[in-house]
Amino acid sequence: MKYMILAYGSQQDYDSLAGKxxxxxxxxxxxxxxxxxxGFTGDLAASGELVDAQGLAAPVLARRVHLxxxxxxxxxxxxxETEEVAAGYWIVDCVSFDRATEIAxxxxxxxxxxxxxxxxxxxxxxxxxxxDDI
Numbered sequence: 227m228k229y230m231i232l233a234y235g236s237q238q239d240y241d242s243l244a245g246k247x248x249x250x251x252x253x254x255x256x257x258x259x260x261x262x263x264x265g266f267t268g269d270l271a272a273s274g275e276l277v278d279a280q281g282l283a284a285p286v287l288a289r290r291v292h293l294x295x296x297x298x299x300x301x302x303x304x305x306x307e308t309e310e311v312a313a314g315y316w317i318v319d320c321v322s323f324d325r326a327t328e329i330a331x332x333x334x335x336x337x338x339x340x341x342x343x344x345x346x347x348x349x350x351x352x353x354x355x356x357x358d359d360i
Contacts, residue, residue, distance in 0.1 A: 227327035228319050228350035230276060232314060233333060234343035235313035237304040240284040258337045264334060275329070279313040302335075310343050317350065318357065 243256050270276035275308075288303030288311070304311070320326055330345045 227316060227322065229317065229323065229325065230313050230332045230348050230350055231316045231333065232346045232348070233314045233316075234310040234342070234345070236286045236310050239313070239338075239343070240286075255338050262336045266336075267316065270329065271318065275318045275320045275325075277317040277319050279314070279316040282312055285311045310332075313343070323347070325350065 235253065243259070267276065267279050270279070285304040286302075290301045290303065292299055292301075316329075318326055318329055326347050330347045333345050
């Protein structure tokens with residue numbers, strides 16, 4: 227059964243880790259986060275549960291396309307109406323929703339801001355999930 231685990235963050239988190247917010251992250255924090263996430267993803271690959279994982283670029287680089295009164299509107303990010311945005315994802319193929327939750331729970335042990343925003347787990351439609359049992 228496939229599940230998507232979504233990690234969240236904010237533009238401020240990206241700025242802090244890049245040292246662009248004045249205070250900035252410690253010099254070690256980005257390396258600690260990278261090491262944690264590399265180990266986390268490596269463990270999933272080793273267990274055979276990893277399908278895909280990617281980090282996402284900063285929200286300032288995002289673009290939203292929507293309709294307003296039937297007219298296409300393109301808005302560059304970050305978006306004032308959204309404080310937290312998807313920062314990355316993992317797609318896992320595991321035995322149950324509970325197992326996917328166990329996997330996701332490890333992510334909140336990451337150092338720094340990624341853990342503060344929490345994670346969301348969602349079944350992937352079209353996989354062999356029986357969502358009636360969730």
